[in-house]
Amino acid sequence: MPxxxxxxxxxxxxxxxxxxxxxxxxxxxxYDTLSGAIDAEYLYRQMKSFLRCPVCKRLWVFxxxxxxxxxxxxPQT
Ligand SMILES: [Zn+2]
Numbered sequence: 001m002p003x004x005x006x007x008x009x010x011x012x013x014x015x016x017x018x019x020x021x022x023x024x025x026x027x028x029x030x031y032d033t034l035s036g037a038i039d040a041e042y043l044y045r046q047m048k049s050f051l052r053c054p055v056c057k058r059l060w061v062f063x064x065x066x067x068x069x070x071x072x073x074x075p076q077t
Contacts, residue, residue, distance in 0.1 A: 002066065008056035014049070014066060021051050 001015035014022060024047040034043070050061040050070070060070040 004060060006053040006056060006058055008053060010053050010055045012051045012053060014051055021054055023050050023052060
């Protein structure tokens, strides 16, 4: 199962379905191209993913899919 190691040492797996630490999002511009009833699988393919570390709460955002390294975002509080 694919995984990354968070800077806090936690192993974050992203092959699990559904994944309790994975969040999906879509940009407003992309969302605006959609209308009417949307097929869930189609919507899923339009979205990007980030993992939220359950220990340190860092976000690891896969802007360019899981084949590329994620960007790290660290909460300040
Ligand atoms: Zn962490």
